[in-house]
Amino acid sequence: MSMNTFLSKRDYIPLYILLAVVYLSGLWIPLMENDSAQHATMAMRMFLENDFLNIYKGGQDYLDKPHMHFWLAALSFKLFGISQWSYRIPALLFTLLGAYSTNRLAKEFYGYKASHIASLVFLSAQAIILSNHDVRTDAVLTGATIFGVWQLVLYVNHNKLINAVLGAIGVAIAFSCKGQLGVFVPAICILSYLAYNKKWKAIWSWKTIITILTFVLAIAPVLYAYYVQFDLHPEKIIQGQSNISGIRFILWDQSFNRLTASGFTETSPDYFFFFHTLLWAFLPWSVMVYLALFSRIKLFIVSKFKFQSGIEALTSIGVLAIMIVISFSKFKLPHYLNSLLPILSVLVAGYVISLYENNKLKTLKTVLNIQYFTLSLGCGFVLFIIFWSFPIPHFAFILCDLLLLIGLGYIIFSKTNSAKKMILISVYFMIVINFCLNTQFYPKILQYQAGNNAALLLEKEHINPKDVYRIEGDKNSWSLDFYTKQTTPKITINKIPKYLKKGQWLFVYEDQMKELKENKIQWSKEFMIDHYRITRLNLKFLNPNTRNANLEKAFLLQLK
Structure with a gap:
């Protein structure tokens, strides 16, 4: 089957262009408190004082997160000046890297026909769009994580050293943004891939030693910065304690402190927190991802986990294992899921292609109707809130909203197969919703x-x-x-x-x-x-x- 019979350039290029408009419109929204504005201010201090080794939060030593996000923002300030849009540039660039990596990983697993579906799913996910204007560490973490996973999968499949080295660099950047979570996600994913495909010999190679050395070298700048700020100053008091080792903290204590809520306020005892958070974070693909997970797990159980060509465990067993482990953490926040979303995007793309190729028309039609209902509800709610809560937007924005809605109507009433229509209307709905939020809602609430x-x-x-x-x-x-x-x-x-x-x-x-x-x-x-x-x-x-x-x-x- 040619890709042109499913999703052609005429379908996906306009969606990429409209998604670009949505992402670019988010660059000029004023920064929100607390985290986004706080992180921007911390990076700004680095730039203004030309001090890239120490991180301070309001004049106090900051231990919690590594340096990479702040370094990239400070570098952007150096290149483009201090502004809300320059602060967001690294997040946008790593999101583009994430989209490309998602596209290529889907191609590696399911062929060219799944590649653009996966990247469109990723770019239209609500949490990913949100992370590009309410910028914290997560956009860089997400892009680096999926890049690392993609390159390491290529290494396992093709045994090329360049892929192993690039994969190690990707994982190292993820670690340098968020600590052990940046290593844990790729590690579990790759282990699940090796286990199901029985490709353990990829580990027993001199190239693995080069991979580990590359990773260690790539995280060395962050370890050195922690050493200078904390290990060299045992007299510093952090959360009532002295003799703090920055290196020990980022290599060990940080993750276990979050698991036990030591030094943090416990946020949620709910063990299903991440499973129901996924319902909004991965809009409009929430129903699809749970159907895909259920379908894949059922397939594994029926086949007793025996290897089948064209099937992989990375995007299902790997992701589920991660979600179960982080569900036991006593300190939970929704954006911890972000680095899993590109991997789940690949799973959704593979599932859609599977339904289409196996002619599961009833399932596709049911999912399409669910998408119509939930997305129409979401779109109607957003437009109602905008027009009800605040003065009527500028005429130019109203005109843009109308044009987008006309485009949406054209897709809905066009005569095309259910699988293709489901992808097109889901992405298009999120374009409408987030264009309205970025241009008409967030700027209004930031007046307060x-x-x-x-x-x-x-x-x-x-x-x-x-x-x-x-x-x-x-x-x-x-x-x-x-x-x-x-x-x-x-x-x-x-x-x-x-x-x-x-x-x-x-x-x-x-x-x-x-x-x-x-x-x-x-x-x-x-x-x-x-x-x-x-x-x-x-x-x-x-x-x-x-x-x-x-x-x-x-x-x-x-x-x-």
Whole structure:
């Protein structure tokens, strides 16, 4: 069967172009607090102080995550200047690498006909799109992980040293972003592949030694940076402890601390957390991925795990093993799943091709109808929220929305097979939804994040950011720091009369105003800014009639 009878260039090239528009539109959304703006500020400090060995969070030594994400962001600032879009460039580039690697891995497993399906599934997954504007370590981790897995599969299949070396570099970059999780995912995947295919001889080779040495050399810069910041300074107090070894932490303690929630607040005792999180994180492919997993596991059980040509265990048994292990962690967050999504994209692509080639028309039609229902619901909900919660968007955006919806209607009513239509409408729905979110929803809710809006106010009122201080305490405003291109200094309230001069400014939140009044701190000018923790949306905030009652206030105060 020719690929042209299933998904032709005329089908997938327009989808890639529209997905590119969605991803590019996300580059200019202001950074969200906490993590995205926080990480950007930490990378910005590296760049401004030309200090790439130490990581600080608000002036405090930062032990938790390795350096790679921060190094790449700082390098981007060096090349393009400090901006929200330059911070996101490394994430976008590694997502492109991830899409290409997903495409090639699908081709290796299931042939050319599955390749573009896999990369389209990956690029249209909700968590992947989200990770490119709410940028943390996950986009780089995901791209590096799937690149490493793809190259190591090529090494196992073709025994070429270059693939082994590139695979080791990919895994090393993943480790340098997130620690042991970056090694655990590729390792379990490759082990499951070796076990099912019985290709253990790939390990017993001098090339394996070169692979391990390459990995060690590639992680050496991160280990050295940890050594300089922590091992050379046993006097540093981190979470109440001294004599902290950075090297021991990243090679051992980090993963086990997360498994036991040692040093972290336990997030979820739910052992099925990742299994139901996958339902939204892998939209619009959630139903497909569970059907594919069930189908593959059933096949393995029926065949008693005997090897069958054209079948692989990496994308099913490997992924399930990882999900079961991380489900026992007491510290769980949704984005821990991100590095599994390209691997699951390959599984979905193989499953769709299998249904199509085996003429499973009933299953395909059922899944297509499920996609129609869930995606229409999602699209309708997003459009309703946008038009209900906020003033009507600019006419140009409304026109773009209409054009996209017309295109969607054309695909729905076109006469084509169910498998092809399912891929096209699923990707297209996510394009519509995320274009609306990136251009009309996120920019609106970010008008209620005080830090970035305070920075705009400083610029508008010609206030020097170096004259602005914050109150010492737990409350941070990473977006204020990033958009003023400095770490805003903190001061305790009792030191304000002694150290701050008349005409200087304080940026405070509503609950800090009471303390200022109690300490008889006076100011001559006051700007009030609406504030809401926008990464924790609720219906009362989204409802324009109840929003004001749920807003916190922040203030810029000029001292008398």
